[in-house]
Amino acid sequence: MTTLPATAALSGTIANPVLPGFHPDPSILRVGDDYYLATSTFEWCPGVVLHHSRDLVRWRPLGGALTEARLLDLTGRRDSAGVWAPCLSHKEGLFYLIFTNVENYAGGFWDTPNLVTTAPAVTGPWSDPVPLHSMGFDPSVFHDADGRSWVLSNLNDWRPGRNAFKGIVLQELDTDAMRLVGEARLIFAGTEAGVTEGAHLYRKDGWYYLMTAEGGTTWDHQVTVARSRRIEGPYEPDPAGPTLTSRPDPSLVLQKAGHGSLVETRGGEWFLAHLASRPLTERGRCVRGRETALQRVVWSPEGWPRVEGAAPREEVPGPALEPHPWPEPPETDGFDAAELRPEWSTLRRHASADWLSLEERPGHLRIRGGQSPAGTGSPSLVARRVQHERCAMETVMEFRTRTFQQMAGLTAYYNTRHWHYLRIGFDEEEGMFARVLTCDRGRYREIGHRVVVEDWERCHMRAVIDGAELRFGLSRDGRSWTDMGVVLDAGILSDDHAAEREGGEGGHPDREGNAGLVRAWGFTGAFLGLWVHDLAGTGCHADFDHASYRGTERPDR
Numbered sequence: 405m406t407t408l409p410a411t412a413a414l415s416g417t418i419a420n421p422v423l424p425g426f427h428p429d430p431s432i433l434r435v436g437d438d439y440y441l442a443t444s445t446f447e448w449c450p451g452v453v454l455h456h457s458r459d460l461v462r463w464r465p466l467g468g469a470l471t472e473a474r475l476l477d478l479t480g481r482r483d484s485a486g487v488w489a490p491c492l493s494h495k496e497g498l499f500y501l502i503f504t505n506v507e508n509y510a511g512g513f514w515d516t517p518n519l520v521t522t523a524p525a526v527t528g529p530w531s532d533p534v535p536l537h538s539m540g541f542d543p544s545v546f547h548d549a550d551g552r553s554w555v556l557s558n559l560n561d562w563r564p565g566r567n568a569f570k571g572i573v574l575q576e577l578d579t580d581a582m583r584l585v586g587e588a589r590l591i592f593a594g595t596e597a598g599v600t601e602g603a604h605l606y607r608k609d610g611w612y613y614l615m616t617a618e619g620g621t622t623w624d625h626q627v628t629v630a631r632s633r634r635i636e637g638p639y640e641p642d643p644a645g646p647t648l649t650s651r652p653d654p655s656l657v658l659q660k661a662g663h664g665s666l667v668e669t670r671g672g673e674w675f676l677a678h679l680a681s682r683p684l685t686e687r688g689r690c691v692r693g694r695e696t697a698l699q700r701v702v703w704s705p706e707g708w709p710r711v712e713g714a715a716p717r718e719e720v721p722g723p724a725l726e727p728h729p730w731p732e733p734p735e736t737d738g739f740d741a742a743e744l745r746p747e748w749s750t751l752r753r754h755a756s757a758d759w760l761s762l763e764e765r766p767g768h769l770r771i772r773g774g775q776s777p778a779g780t781g782s783p784s785l786v787a788r789r790v791q792h793e794r795c796a797m798e799t800v801m802e803f804r805t806r807t808f809q810q811m812a813g814l815t816a817y818y819n820t821r822h823w824h825y826l827r828i829g830f831d832e833e834e835g836m837f838a839r840v841l842t843c844d845r846g847r848y849r850e851i852g853h854r855v856v857v858e859d860w861e862r863c864h865m866r867a868v869i870d871g872a873e874l875r876f877g878l879s880r881d882g883r884s885w886t887d888m889g890v891v892l893d894a895g896i897l898s899d900d901h902a903a904e905r906e907g908g909e910g911g912h913p914d915r916e917g918n919a920g921l922v923r924a925w926g927f928t929g930a931f932l933g934l935w936v937h938d939l940a941g942t943g944c945h946a947d948f949d950h951a952s953y954r955g956t957e958r959p960d961r
Contacts, residue, residue, distance in 0.1 A: 415459035415722035420658060421680060421695035422463055423455060425789035426929030428694035429489040429602065431544070432667040432677035435499075439667065440526055441677060442469070442492040442501065443696060446928050447780075447819075448749040451476040451487045452503060454526060458728035460675060460698060466527060467746035469501055471754060475521065475530055476505065478752045480780050483819035483902070484927040485509060486752075488516075489602055489663070491544035492526070495553065495579065499523045501530065502555065504541040510922050512568070514560040516541040520582065534582045537575070542617075545577060546605035553577040554635065556603040556614075559590060569594065572603045572616060574636065591637040594618060595628055597646070602663045605635075609707060614639050615647070617663035621694070621927070622900070623687060624651050625662030627678060629709060642708045648678055648699065650716060654686050658697060658716040666701065666709065673723045674701035674709060680716055681899075684793070684872050689895040691869070692790055693929020736952040739769040744786070747953075749931070751785040751817075759784055769948040773810055773938025777843065778820050787817060787933020790897075792955030796868045797932040800882065802861065803946040805830045809939040812946035813838070814865040816874055817931045818897040821846040821924065825935065826865055826876040826888060828857060838863065838878050840888050844896050845904070852876075852890035862949070867932055869894050894930070902926030 422441075423430070429444040441455040441463065450468025457463045470476035470487070478486050490503035500522050507515040518541070519533035536543070540558040547553045555577045559570040571593040576586045592614055594600030602617030611631045619626045626649035630639035650661040664678035676699045681690035699711045700720050737745055739762055744755050753759070759772045759782070774784030788797075803812040805828075813827035825841040835858035840851050855878055857863055864879035874892040877885040895901055904923035932953065936946045 415725040415727050416461045418461050418698050418720040418722050420697035420716070420718050420720065421682075422461075422698050423696035424692060425695060425791035426693035426931075427453065427696040427789075428679045428927065429542070429663050430665060430677040430679060430696040431489075431491045431604070432665050432675075433492045433494060434667050434669070435494050435526075437670070440492055441696060442490045444489055444927070445487045445749070446484050447478055447481050447486040447752050448928070449476070449478060449752065449754045450749070451478070452490045452501060454492075456526070459722065459725040460669075461722045461727070462729050464730040465746040469523075469526075469528065469530055470503075470521075471528075473754060474532060476533075476754075478505075479782075481507065481752060482510075482780065482924070483821065484925040488927075489542035491604065491665075493545045493547060495547040497524065499526050500545050502536075502543045502545050504543060506541060509925065512564070513562050514541070516560065518543040518555075518557060520545065520577075536577075536584055537588070539588065540573065542602045544604050548635070549607065553579050554605065555584065556605055558601040558603065567598070569599045569601060571600055572614065589636055592616065592630055592639045595641050597624070597626055597628065600628075604665045606666055611707060612639075613709065615664055615666065618646075619649070619651070619662065621662070622660055623654070625649065625660045625679075626651065627662055627664040627676070631708075642710075644704075644708065644710065644714075646714055647709060648676065648711045648714055648716060650680070653715060656715060657682055657718055659683055659687070660690070660694065661697070661716040669723045669725065671724050674703070675699065675723070676701050676709075676711060678716070682793070683900075684895065689872070689898040689900045691872075691894050691898045691930045692793070693899060694927070735954045736950055738767060738950045739948065740767055747788045748786055749788065751783045751787070752780060753782055755786070760786065765947055767949070769934070769951075770945050771812075771934060771936040771948070773812070773936045773944045773946075776937060776939055777823060777825070777848070778846075780820065784936045784938075785815070785817065785933050787815070787931035788953060790816075790869060790930040790932060794870050795932075795953065795955045796866060797951065797953045798864065798866045799934060799951040800949040801828070801863050801865060801934075801946055802949070803828050803863070803936075805836065805944055807940050808832075810937060810942075810944045812936040813863075814867050814876070815933055815935045816867055816869065816892075816894065816897055817933055817935070818902055818928065819924070819926070822896045822902050824874055824876070824892045824897075826867065826878065827935070828863060834858070836860075838888075840876055840890055840892070842892060844893075852888040853886070855886060855888075869930075869932075897930035899926035899928070
């Protein structure tokens with residue numbers, strides 16, 4: 405076991421997940437006394453969410469790295485495409501961020517351009533991304549002690565009858581010219597667990613350690629470590645088996661554990677950042693998506709990095725670092741700042757003045773109507789991650805329309821095919837009204853009570869998630885609430901439900917890397933947010949006075 409310095413103060417207990425809600429594929433990095441986590445964002449903007457810590461226990465959001473169209477264009481990206489598995493690294497005073505902007509993954513073919521950008525600080529400014537290759541996804545950059553740098557990714561094989569996940573490839577990166585040099589080499593074909601991806605490389609005590617994700621992203625997921633004396637391999641997997649997995653024990657709170665990366669503290673303690681999910685029931689749906697957790701790593705006498713029991717724990721002793729708390733963000737956002745707070749994300753397009761404003765009406769968020777709920781070009785959705793099993797969001801909206809082609813309101817959202825929506829619409833006979841629209845597998849319908857709001861100046865709206873149940877409420881004054889008369893299934897807002905392939909089975913790859921004929925993959929998580937639509941294209945908008953999110957054991961209904 406690692407011996408802690410006798411005079412050091414422990415930072416506390418790491419409570420997992422450290423980044424609750426949709427924060428998958430963590431890449432962890434230490435620069436000096438600062439620790440950073442970068443996580444996947446898929447079709448959401450800004451791309452690559454960043455978090456910062458000084459003690460590995462307490463984390464604060466820094467917002468996203470890829471904040472504008474020159475850095476990331478997600479126009480037209482299908483559900484669960486976009487930014488996959490970024491890697492954050494540092495060399496000679498410069499931060500490197502490498503990521504995949506997936507264009508397509510269906511029908512056996514893959515279009516997975518990998519790009520790299522640099523910045524003098526983790527908060528930017530980031531350089532124009534440079535395209536590298538498209539032979540696979542989940543790229544990472546390893547900077548060796550000799551000054552050379554290397555790019556790793558998986559290798560996709562589209563040919564019929566072949567393993568789509570062929571293994572891990574390595575190619576040198578000239579960081580001066582910012583281009584790949586030499587040939588790409590297949591250095592690791594993976595283990596019998598299959599679906600080998602998510603590679604990260606480390607060097608310690610004369611060994612190169614290759615950490616990969618295997619087993620697919622659901623219940624068989626795992627972290628695999630292999631090592632070699634030479635960077636080109638051959639790599640020998642740890643004879644003890646997976647470094648981390650939840651597969652043998654469905655009773656664990658943290659399931660789907662896998663896709664990890666390592667960090668060492670100044671004091672020589674090692675930790676593993678990995679993704680995990682918390683199902684509502686045993687092997688049930690994971691509404692909060694894939695989250696980020698941390699485990700303590702101990703090096704065996706034979707020189708292997710291992711997690712105790714190879715299983716994820718909810719509570720882990722923190723490192724020998726001084727505690728470093730951050731201010732708690734307020735529950736309510738009054739939209740008084742010049743920019744959106746870092747907990748907010750936007751769908752497929754960056755927050756910009758052509759559709760979103762915090763200045764046109766001070767103290768309000770003005771959202772101009774965008775595409776339909778099925779649109780992948782210019783939707784108008786501002787949302788935040790669901791981070792608790794039981795939570796609630798409330799907002800106050802002002803909105804006027806005289807056409808059924810415009811609507812606005814509060815949504816519980818997963819993707820274009822799975823959402824619930826309390827919206828204000830228009831009917832030629834009754835005028836403006838509130839009712840719930842819901843969509844499952846792309847089939848939408850109106851349900852619940854219909855409330856006429858023609859003479860309302862403002863609409864107070866509330867969404868309450870209680871495990872697998874979702875309820876909407878409506879109020880004219882914020883004191884007396886009307887239940888919308890329907891209990892909705894929050895479980896459809898999950899990776900487990902959203903993944904689709906021919907025959908109705910889930911769309912995640914099996915151990916041989918076969919995903920069948922994929923209709924859609926589910927890699928994100930549930931959001932609660934503010935949605936505005938203008939199918940007429942005449943420039944309608946909605947103003948939101950404030951929005952609050954709170955996680956609670958049993959929210960008021």
